[in-house]
Amino acid sequence: MVGIVLVSHSRKIVEGVFELVNQMTRGKVPIGIAGGTPDGRLGTDAAEIVEQVKKVDRGEGVVVLVDIGSAVMSAQTAVELLGEEYEGKVKIADAPLVEGAVAAAVEASIGSDFEKVLTVAEEAKKMNKL
Protein backbone atom coordinates (compact mmCIF):
# COMPACT_ATOMS: atom_id res chain seq x y z
CA MET A 1 0.00 0.00 0.00
CA VAL A 2 1.10 3.59 -0.72
CA GLY A 3 2.19 5.48 2.40
CA ILE A 4 1.33 9.08 3.27
CA VAL A 5 3.23 11.67 5.30
CA LEU A 6 1.59 14.87 6.55
CA VAL A 7 3.79 17.93 7.17
CA SER A 8 2.89 21.22 8.85
CA HIS A 9 4.48 23.94 10.96
CA SER A 10 2.00 23.04 13.60
CA ARG A 11 1.98 19.68 15.36
CA LYS A 12 -1.70 20.19 16.20
CA ILE A 13 -2.60 20.62 12.54
CA VAL A 14 -1.03 17.32 11.48
CA GLU A 15 -2.42 15.52 14.52
CA GLY A 16 -5.88 16.81 13.62
CA VAL A 17 -5.61 15.90 9.95
CA PHE A 18 -4.27 12.49 10.91
CA GLU A 19 -7.25 11.88 13.18
CA LEU A 20 -9.70 12.89 10.46
CA VAL A 21 -8.08 10.84 7.70
CA ASN A 22 -7.33 7.81 9.82
CA GLN A 23 -10.97 7.56 10.84
CA MET A 24 -12.07 7.63 7.21
CA THR A 25 -9.67 4.88 6.21
CA ARG A 26 -10.10 2.93 9.44
CA GLY A 27 -6.37 2.70 10.07
CA LYS A 28 -5.70 0.76 6.87
CA VAL A 29 -3.29 3.25 5.32
CA PRO A 30 0.18 3.85 6.82
CA ILE A 31 0.19 7.57 7.67
CA GLY A 32 3.09 9.45 9.25
CA ILE A 33 3.07 12.95 10.67
CA ALA A 34 5.81 15.54 11.00
CA GLY A 35 5.10 18.90 12.63
CA GLY A 36 6.73 21.28 15.07
CA THR A 37 10.37 21.32 16.14
CA PRO A 38 12.06 18.81 18.48
CA ASP A 39 11.76 21.39 21.30
CA GLY A 40 8.04 21.95 20.76
CA ARG A 41 8.00 25.22 18.81
CA LEU A 42 6.09 25.83 15.58
CA GLY A 43 8.26 24.75 12.67
CA THR A 44 9.36 21.81 10.56
CA ASP A 45 12.22 19.33 10.85
CA ALA A 46 13.54 17.72 7.67
CA ALA A 47 15.07 14.83 9.63
CA GLU A 48 11.67 14.01 11.13
CA ILE A 49 10.12 13.97 7.64
CA VAL A 50 12.84 11.54 6.50
CA GLU A 51 12.06 9.26 9.46
CA GLN A 52 8.33 9.35 8.82
CA VAL A 53 8.76 8.52 5.13
CA LYS A 54 10.86 5.49 6.07
CA LYS A 55 8.29 4.49 8.67
CA VAL A 56 5.31 4.43 6.30
CA ASP A 57 7.18 3.00 3.29
CA ARG A 58 5.75 -0.39 2.34
CA GLY A 59 7.67 -0.54 -0.93
CA GLU A 60 4.94 1.06 -3.04
CA GLY A 61 5.88 4.70 -2.71
CA VAL A 62 5.13 7.55 -0.30
CA VAL A 63 3.12 10.71 -1.01
CA VAL A 64 3.98 13.75 1.12
CA LEU A 65 1.38 16.43 1.84
CA VAL A 66 2.46 19.84 3.07
CA ASP A 67 0.85 23.12 4.10
CA ILE A 68 2.78 26.37 3.82
CA GLY A 69 6.19 28.03 4.21
CA SER A 70 8.96 25.90 5.63
CA ALA A 71 6.79 22.77 5.35
CA VAL A 72 7.38 22.83 1.59
CA MET A 73 11.10 23.54 1.78
CA SER A 74 11.71 21.05 4.61
CA ALA A 75 9.87 18.34 2.66
CA GLN A 76 12.02 19.09 -0.39
CA THR A 77 15.13 18.92 1.78
CA ALA A 78 13.94 15.58 3.14
CA VAL A 79 13.43 14.19 -0.38
CA GLU A 80 16.98 15.26 -1.21
CA LEU A 81 18.31 13.64 1.98
CA LEU A 82 16.49 10.37 1.21
CA GLY A 83 18.71 10.16 -1.87
CA GLU A 84 18.87 7.71 -4.73
CA GLU A 85 17.29 4.83 -2.87
CA TYR A 86 14.02 6.77 -2.80
CA GLU A 87 14.27 8.44 -6.17
CA GLY A 88 10.85 8.47 -7.85
CA LYS A 89 9.36 6.67 -4.84
CA VAL A 90 8.65 9.69 -2.67
CA LYS A 91 6.92 12.76 -4.03
CA ILE A 92 5.44 15.94 -2.62
CA ALA A 93 1.85 16.48 -3.77
CA ASP A 94 1.04 19.94 -5.08
CA ALA A 95 -2.18 19.92 -3.10
CA PRO A 96 -3.89 21.49 -0.10
CA LEU A 97 -3.01 19.57 3.08
CA VAL A 98 -6.45 18.61 4.42
CA GLU A 99 -8.29 17.97 1.16
CA GLY A 100 -5.25 16.34 -0.42
CA ALA A 101 -4.70 14.05 2.57
CA VAL A 102 -8.32 12.84 2.56
CA ALA A 103 -8.27 12.19 -1.20
CA ALA A 104 -4.86 10.47 -1.12
CA ALA A 105 -5.64 8.28 1.86
CA VAL A 106 -8.99 7.08 0.51
CA GLU A 107 -7.33 6.32 -2.84
CA ALA A 108 -4.48 4.46 -1.14
CA SER A 109 -6.93 2.48 0.99
CA ILE A 110 -8.53 0.95 -2.11
CA GLY A 111 -5.13 -0.27 -3.23
CA SER A 112 -4.34 2.25 -5.99
CA ASP A 113 -0.74 2.68 -7.08
CA PHE A 114 1.63 5.54 -6.31
CA GLU A 115 1.02 7.65 -9.43
CA LYS A 116 -2.75 7.34 -9.04
CA VAL A 117 -2.68 8.35 -5.37
CA LEU A 118 -0.49 11.33 -6.22
CA THR A 119 -2.75 12.43 -9.09
CA VAL A 120 -5.90 12.15 -7.00
CA ALA A 121 -4.27 14.16 -4.20
CA GLU A 122 -3.31 16.90 -6.66
CA GLU A 123 -6.80 16.98 -8.16
CA ALA A 124 -8.09 17.95 -4.73
CA LYS A 125 -6.91 21.49 -5.36
CA LYS A 126 -9.43 21.83 -8.18
CA MET A 127 -12.37 20.72 -6.11
CA ASN A 128 -15.09 23.39 -5.93
CA LYS A 129 -16.56 23.99 -2.52
CA LEU A 130 -19.52 26.08 -3.55
Added chain:
Amino acid sequence: MVITKEDVLKVIDKIVEVIRENKEYLTELDSAIGDADHGINMDRGFEAVKQKLATIPENSDIGTILKTVGMTLVSTVGGASGPLYGTAFMRAGQAVQGKTELTEEDVVKIFEAALQGIKDRGKAQAGDKTMIDSIEPAYKALKESLENNIALPEALKRAVNAAKEGMEYTKNISARKGRASYLGERSIGHIDPGATSSYLMIKALADVINLL
Protein backbone atom coordinates in the same frame (compact mmCIF):
# COMPACT_ATOMS: atom_id res chain seq x y z
CA MET B 1 46.37 32.51 2.41
CA VAL B 2 45.37 29.16 3.85
CA ILE B 3 42.38 28.65 6.13
CA THR B 4 42.70 25.70 8.44
CA LYS B 5 40.04 23.50 9.94
CA GLU B 6 40.61 25.24 13.29
CA ASP B 7 39.90 28.58 11.62
CA VAL B 8 36.65 27.20 10.20
CA LEU B 9 35.61 26.07 13.67
CA LYS B 10 36.47 29.54 15.00
CA VAL B 11 34.22 31.10 12.34
CA ILE B 12 31.34 28.82 13.34
CA ASP B 13 31.86 29.69 17.02
CA LYS B 14 31.78 33.35 16.11
CA ILE B 15 28.53 32.87 14.18
CA VAL B 16 26.98 31.11 17.19
CA GLU B 17 28.01 34.06 19.38
CA VAL B 18 26.81 36.77 16.99
CA ILE B 19 23.44 35.08 16.45
CA ARG B 20 23.00 34.76 20.21
CA GLU B 21 23.80 38.45 20.69
CA ASN B 22 21.34 39.44 17.96
CA LYS B 23 18.58 37.02 18.90
CA GLU B 24 16.19 39.72 20.11
CA TYR B 25 17.01 42.08 17.24
CA LEU B 26 16.35 39.43 14.55
CA THR B 27 13.10 38.45 16.22
CA GLU B 28 12.05 42.09 16.39
CA LEU B 29 12.71 42.49 12.63
CA ASP B 30 10.63 39.36 12.00
CA SER B 31 7.80 40.68 14.17
CA ALA B 32 7.34 43.59 11.74
CA ILE B 33 6.94 41.50 8.57
CA GLY B 34 6.76 37.87 9.69
CA ASP B 35 5.91 35.81 12.74
CA ALA B 36 8.44 37.11 15.28
CA ASP B 37 10.62 34.01 15.48
CA HIS B 38 13.69 34.47 13.26
CA GLY B 39 16.10 35.21 16.14
CA ILE B 40 14.66 32.41 18.24
CA ASN B 41 14.87 29.99 15.29
CA MET B 42 18.45 30.90 14.43
CA ASP B 43 19.67 30.86 18.01
CA ARG B 44 18.08 27.48 18.63
CA GLY B 45 19.73 26.13 15.48
CA PHE B 46 23.22 27.46 16.14
CA GLU B 47 23.18 26.42 19.81
CA ALA B 48 22.40 22.91 18.54
CA VAL B 49 25.27 23.24 16.04
CA LYS B 50 27.64 24.11 18.85
CA GLN B 51 26.60 21.04 20.84
CA LYS B 52 26.73 18.79 17.79
CA LEU B 53 30.22 19.93 16.74
CA ALA B 54 31.52 19.11 20.21
CA THR B 55 30.73 15.45 19.52
CA ILE B 56 32.09 14.92 15.99
CA PRO B 57 35.33 12.93 15.48
CA GLU B 58 38.63 14.86 15.83
CA ASN B 59 39.76 13.97 12.33
CA SER B 60 36.62 15.26 10.50
CA ASP B 61 37.45 17.30 7.40
CA ILE B 62 36.01 20.75 6.64
CA GLY B 63 33.42 19.31 4.24
CA THR B 64 32.09 17.03 6.98
CA ILE B 65 32.01 19.88 9.48
CA LEU B 66 29.99 22.11 7.15
CA LYS B 67 27.62 19.26 6.27
CA THR B 68 27.09 18.56 9.96
CA VAL B 69 26.21 22.23 10.49
CA GLY B 70 23.69 21.99 7.62
CA MET B 71 22.12 18.76 8.86
CA THR B 72 21.75 20.21 12.34
CA LEU B 73 20.13 23.40 11.02
CA VAL B 74 17.54 21.58 8.88
CA SER B 75 16.27 19.75 11.92
CA THR B 76 16.48 22.37 14.68
CA VAL B 77 15.78 25.84 13.25
CA GLY B 78 12.11 25.17 12.44
CA GLY B 79 11.30 28.12 10.17
CA ALA B 80 12.00 28.66 6.49
CA SER B 81 15.54 29.70 7.35
CA GLY B 82 16.19 26.11 8.51
CA PRO B 83 15.97 24.31 5.16
CA LEU B 84 17.49 27.38 3.44
CA TYR B 85 20.60 27.83 5.59
CA GLY B 86 20.73 24.07 6.13
CA THR B 87 20.89 23.44 2.39
CA ALA B 88 23.45 26.26 2.04
CA PHE B 89 25.82 24.65 4.56
CA MET B 90 25.29 21.12 3.20
CA ARG B 91 26.07 22.27 -0.35
CA ALA B 92 29.07 24.25 0.91
CA GLY B 93 30.29 21.08 2.61
CA GLN B 94 29.95 19.10 -0.62
CA ALA B 95 31.94 21.77 -2.45
CA VAL B 96 34.97 21.25 -0.16
CA GLN B 97 34.49 17.56 0.54
CA GLY B 98 37.58 15.92 2.06
CA LYS B 99 39.56 19.14 2.52
CA THR B 100 41.41 20.00 5.71
CA GLU B 101 42.57 23.40 4.44
CA LEU B 102 40.93 26.01 2.25
CA THR B 103 42.37 28.35 -0.38
CA GLU B 104 40.83 31.60 -1.63
CA GLU B 105 39.21 29.67 -4.48
CA ASP B 106 37.62 27.28 -1.99
CA VAL B 107 36.06 30.22 -0.13
CA VAL B 108 34.55 31.41 -3.41
CA LYS B 109 33.29 27.88 -4.10
CA ILE B 110 31.70 27.77 -0.67
CA PHE B 111 29.82 31.02 -1.28
CA GLU B 112 28.77 29.91 -4.74
CA ALA B 113 27.47 26.53 -3.54
CA ALA B 114 25.66 28.08 -0.58
CA LEU B 115 23.98 30.73 -2.72
CA GLN B 116 22.94 28.18 -5.34
CA GLY B 117 21.58 25.91 -2.59
CA ILE B 118 19.40 28.72 -1.23
CA LYS B 119 18.13 29.53 -4.72
CA ASP B 120 17.37 25.89 -5.51
CA ARG B 121 15.53 25.47 -2.24
CA GLY B 122 13.56 28.72 -2.05
CA LYS B 123 13.23 29.71 -5.72
CA ALA B 124 13.89 33.36 -4.83
CA GLN B 125 16.03 35.85 -6.73
CA ALA B 126 17.81 39.08 -5.85
CA GLY B 127 15.19 41.77 -5.24
CA ASP B 128 12.63 39.47 -3.61
CA LYS B 129 13.53 40.82 -0.13
CA THR B 130 15.23 37.72 1.27
CA MET B 131 18.62 36.55 2.52
CA ILE B 132 19.71 36.41 -1.14
CA ASP B 133 19.80 40.21 -1.20
CA SER B 134 22.76 40.10 1.22
CA ILE B 135 24.48 36.93 0.05
CA GLU B 136 24.51 37.50 -3.71
CA PRO B 137 26.18 40.93 -3.61
CA ALA B 138 28.66 39.61 -1.04
CA TYR B 139 29.52 36.67 -3.27
CA LYS B 140 29.99 38.94 -6.28
CA ALA B 141 32.17 41.40 -4.35
CA LEU B 142 34.31 38.57 -2.99
CA LYS B 143 34.80 36.94 -6.37
CA GLU B 144 35.60 40.19 -8.13
CA SER B 145 38.05 41.30 -5.44
CA LEU B 146 39.94 38.02 -5.54
CA GLU B 147 40.04 38.11 -9.34
CA ASN B 148 41.71 41.51 -8.98
CA ASN B 149 44.34 39.98 -6.69
CA ILE B 150 43.05 41.59 -3.53
CA ALA B 151 44.02 39.58 -0.45
CA LEU B 152 41.32 37.47 1.20
CA PRO B 153 40.91 39.52 4.41
CA GLU B 154 40.34 42.71 2.42
CA ALA B 155 38.16 40.89 -0.14
CA LEU B 156 35.97 39.66 2.71
CA LYS B 157 35.68 43.18 4.09
CA ARG B 158 34.35 44.26 0.72
CA ALA B 159 31.95 41.34 0.76
CA VAL B 160 30.67 42.49 4.16
CA ASN B 161 30.10 46.01 2.83
CA ALA B 162 28.21 44.63 -0.15
CA ALA B 163 26.10 42.43 2.15
CA LYS B 164 25.34 45.42 4.34
CA GLU B 165 24.21 47.50 1.38
CA GLY B 166 22.07 44.60 0.16
CA MET B 167 20.55 44.20 3.60
CA GLU B 168 19.73 47.90 3.83
CA TYR B 169 18.25 47.82 0.34
CA THR B 170 15.67 45.25 1.48
CA LYS B 171 14.05 48.08 3.44
CA ASN B 172 13.01 49.76 0.19
CA ILE B 173 11.43 46.80 -1.58
CA SER B 174 8.39 44.62 -1.08
CA ALA B 175 8.63 40.92 -0.28
CA ARG B 176 7.91 38.40 -3.01
CA LYS B 177 8.96 35.24 -1.17
CA GLY B 178 8.41 33.81 2.27
CA ARG B 179 5.95 34.79 4.94
CA ALA B 180 6.49 38.53 4.43
CA SER B 181 5.12 38.20 0.87
CA TYR B 182 1.61 37.90 2.39
CA LEU B 183 2.06 41.57 3.32
CA GLY B 184 3.11 42.60 -0.19
CA GLU B 185 3.63 46.37 -0.41
CA ARG B 186 3.11 46.75 3.31
CA SER B 187 6.47 45.03 3.86
CA ILE B 188 8.21 48.14 2.46
CA GLY B 189 9.98 50.16 5.14
CA HIS B 190 11.27 47.14 7.05
CA ILE B 191 14.62 45.39 6.74
CA ASP B 192 14.37 41.67 5.99
CA PRO B 193 15.34 39.50 8.99
CA GLY B 194 17.00 36.81 6.84
CA ALA B 195 19.07 39.38 4.95
CA THR B 196 20.19 40.62 8.36
CA SER B 197 21.19 37.21 9.71
CA SER B 198 23.10 36.56 6.46
CA TYR B 199 24.94 39.85 6.81
CA LEU B 200 25.81 38.98 10.42
CA MET B 201 27.19 35.58 9.40
CA ILE B 202 29.29 37.02 6.57
CA LYS B 203 30.60 39.68 8.97
CA ALA B 204 31.49 36.99 11.52
CA LEU B 205 33.49 35.17 8.83
CA ALA B 206 35.31 38.34 7.77
CA ASP B 207 36.05 39.37 11.36
CA VAL B 208 37.63 36.01 12.20
CA ILE B 209 39.70 35.89 8.99
CA ASN B 210 40.87 39.48 9.52
CA LEU B 211 42.23 38.55 12.94
CA LEU B 212 44.27 35.58 11.69
